[in-house]
Amino acid sequence: MVQRIDPHPAFRFEIQVDGFASGGFSECSGLASETEVVEYREGGLNEHVHKFVGSTRQSNLVLRRGVVGRELYDWHAELATGRVTPRDGVIRVYDASGKQVVMEWAFRAALPVKWLGPNLNALESRLAVEMLELAHEGLVRTI
Numbered sequence: 001m002v003q004r005i006d007p008h009p010a011f012r013f014e015i016q017v018d019g020f021a022s023g024g025f026s027e028c029s030g031l032a033s034e035t036e037v038v039e040y041r042e043g044g045l046n047e048h049v050h051k052f053v054g055s056t057r058q059s060n061l062v063l064r065r066g067v068v069g070r071e072l073y074d075w076h077a078e079l080a081t082g083r084v085t086p087r088d089g090v091i092r093v094y095d096a097s098g099k100q101v102v103m104e105w106a107f108r109a110a111l112p113v114k115w116l117g118p119n120l121n122a123l124e125s126r127l128a129v130e131m132l133e134l135a136h137e138g139l140v141r142t143i
Helices: 071-080
Strands: 013-017 025-029 033-040 050-058 061-066 087-094 101-116 129-135 139-141
Touching: 013 025, 071 101, 071 129
Parallel strands: none
Antiparallel strands: 013 087, 025 061, 033 050, 061 129, 087 101, 101 129, 101 139
């Protein structure tokens, strides 16, 4: 009998950024990379176009969490004043039990290129959520 393999849940994850407390994020997006294809049209060859691999580009990471402190805001504010502090980090996904890491990505030299504060509305009872967008120099799946 073939053993059934279920996909891993996307809600059990933690994010660690050097210098900050781990976890606490409610959303992480931007785990993406895209490789450019360069086309070359050879003179006299009309049946096809040659295609070559170009550079690979990785998307910015977008992190969201409930506002619990000001360290993410301060990190972005430092960048805006010219003090650049790149940080490395990891994104870990756990199995359904929350005990075993089943996927992990490491990113390096991340810079906080965008910070977005919470939407405040006295007519709603939502949590105050901040967003931080990180540009980085590489994202590698380690597990």
